[in-house]
Amino acid sequence: MAVTLDPQLLDILACPSADHAPLTAGTPDDPAADVLTCTSCGRQYPVRDGIPVLLLDEAVGGDPAADPAGAGDSPAGGDSGAGSA
Ligand SMILES: [Zn+2]
Numbered sequence: 001m002a003v004t005l006d007p008q009l010l011d012i013l014a015c016p017s018a019d020h021a022p023l024t025a026g027t028p029d030d031p032a033a034d035v036l037t038c039t040s041c042g043r044q045y046p047v048r049d050g051i052p053v054l055l056l057d058e059a060v061g062g063d064p065a066a067d068p069a070g071a072g073d074s075p076a077g078g079d080s081g082a083g084s085a
Helices: 007-012
Strands: 023-025 035-038 043-048
């Protein structure tokens, strides 16, 4: 089953990785696959029930070296607003 996403939707979707590159339907090997492939890092995101799952945790393939490990929770940066008084 091929991905039947609205071309306009595909146009505004972007890779959740640091590249934020455009996505293309299918894979280079299988254009009819139910995935979206990043045109930059090559990660493949599943499309479930017609809804693209643009999560790095769900992505398959790509180049792990292209992205710093441990994307997500970093304890750095604590601007939680320590109020005085
Ligand atoms: Zn990407």
